[in-house]
Amino acid sequence: MRNYSSPEVQAAENFEKLIFRTSSLTLQRMPPGLLPSRIPKDDEVLIKVIATDSNPKDWKTANAGEWMNQSDDSSGTIHSTGSAVAKFHAGDRVAALHRMWDAHGAHAEFAVAPASTTFRLPPNISFEEGATIPLCAMTAALALYQHLKIPPPWNPVPKGTRFPVLVYGEASAVGAFALKFANLSNCNPIINIAGDGIPFVESLNVADIIVDYRCGSVVGQIKAALKGQVLHVFDPISNKDSWEHILAVVPLDGHRAHINSINAPRGVSLWPPEELREVRYVTLLLEEGKLTAHPFEVLGGLEAVERGTTLLSEKAVSSKELAYRISDTPGI
Numbered sequence: 559m560r561n562y563s564s565p566e567v568q569a570a571e572n573f574e575k576l577i578f579r580t581s582s583l584t585l586q587r588m589p590p591g592l593l594p595s596r597i598p599k600d601d602e603v604l605i606k607v608i609a610t611d612s613n614p615k616d617w618k619t620a621n622a623g624e625w626m627n628q629s630d631d632s633s634g635t636i637h638s639t640g641s642a643v644a645k646f647h648a649g650d651r652v653a654a655l656h657r658m659w660d661a662h663g664a665h666a667e668f669a670v671a672p673a674s675t676t677f678r679l680p681p682n683i684s685f686e687e688g689a690t691i692p693l694c695a696m697t698a699a700l701a702l703y704q705h706l707k708i709p710p711p712w713n714p715v716p717k718g719t720r721f722p723v724l725v726y727g728e729a730s731a732v733g734a735f736a737l738k739f740a741n742l743s744n745c746n747p748i749i750n751i752a753g754d755g756i757p758f759v760e761s762l763n764v765a766d767i768i769v770d771y772r773c774g775s776v777v778g779q780i781k782a783a784l785k786g787q788v789l790h791v792f793d794p795i796s797n798k799d800s801w802e803h804i805l806a807v808v809p810l811d812g813h814r815a816h817i818n819s820i821n822a823p824r825g826v827s828l829w830p831p832e833e834l835r836e837v838r839y840v841t842l843l844l845e846e847g848k849l850t851a852h853p854f855e856v857l858g859g860l861e862a863v864e865r866g867t868t869l870l871s872e873k874a875v876s877s878k879e880l881a882y883r884i885s886d887t888p889g890i
């Protein structure tokens with residue numbers, strides 16, 4: 559039975575209060591010395607959070623009535639590690655993906671993440687930039703490399719081989735990472751669909767064909783530009799239009815085309831993401847400048863999370879991530 563008077567339980571309950579709720583800011587500072595010894599678990603790390611961000615999942619979950627610390631993206635320094643973690647040590651600069659819907663999310667001074675979804679931040683990447691990377695980059699990587707089975711950047715499509723890929727919505731944060739990964743994998747041509755974000759997509763200088771979903775026939779434009787078939791499609795937007803357009807340009811014989819939607823197909827387990835054992839490869843790509851973060855804006859401290867989440871829910875943000883610096887939070 560739970561002993562409610564034990565110092566460990568009291569500390570754990572204080573820890574739970576280090577959270578942000580969309581409708582009310584509940585922050586309580588706790589000296590690290592009071593952190594309960596069972597946090598983190600054996601295969602987890604405890605991160606002293608320096609920056610975090612907002613993702614569409616945060617408002618979608620909040621709208622569904624789930625009150626919790628929503629953030630899954632953190633960057634900061636390792637505070638402590640579980641007993642089975644050998645690769646990280648206190649003080650390491652890292653960014654991490656928190657396990658969705660678990661306790662101890664990243665809108666807080668301290669957050670927990672599996673060591674397997676934590677990667678080092680090289681010195682050329684700021685904490686604010688680093689906080690915008692984990693969830694988007696890993697979502698795009700899982701889509702391309704787990705679901706679509708596109709050749710990975712370390713064993714790319716051989717030079718001279720045609721390997722068309724269509725990413726629907728490359729101006730989105732997830733779509734932009736998919737575009738960058740497709741380029742690292744030497745996919746060609748890379749076809750993308752965007753609107754207001756077209757100048758941003760052009761600035762990345764890796765999309766071969768850009769179709770404007772606001773003008774004319776999207777299907778006609780894709781077919782005219784493609785001159786052949788596309789068999790690998792990733793759709794981070796996943797609305798009615800995107801599906802109609804995609805189904806009109808892939809062969810519908812049921813076995814050649816591979817389409818990955820942001821909504822997991824039936825029967826696919828998203829967790830644990832075994833392939834993300836390779837997540838540390840992201841550090842190398844960032845360090846060498848082969849992978850860059852999405853553009854971002856720091857809105858303030860945790861008091862700005864409600865504003866940022868609302869902007870995302872109103873679809874008022876184009877081609878950028880919204881980040882927060884914990885030390886900018888009033889009272890911290």
Ligand SMILES: NC(=O)c1ccc[n+]([C@@H]2O[C@H](COP(=O)([O-])OP(=O)(O)OC[C@H]3O[C@@H](n4cnc5c(N)ncnc54)[C@H](OP(=O)(O)O)[C@@H]3O)[C@@H](O)[C@H]2O)c1
Pocket residue numbers: 613614615618693694695697726727728729730731732733751752753754755756771794795797799800820870875876877878
């Ligand atoms: N962020 C994540 O880490 C994450 C993780 C898992 C799942 N998801 C899901 O993935 C989806 C995208 O998330 P995100 O964070 O990448 O969103 P985001 O960056 O906020 O997406 C905004 C972009 O979506 C583009 N867009 C909107 N409607 C479009 C359409 N009909 N056709 C083409 N592009 C369109 C817009 O491009 P234009 O400016 O060109 O109009 C806009 O720039 C959401 O459903 C989200 O829940 C996101």
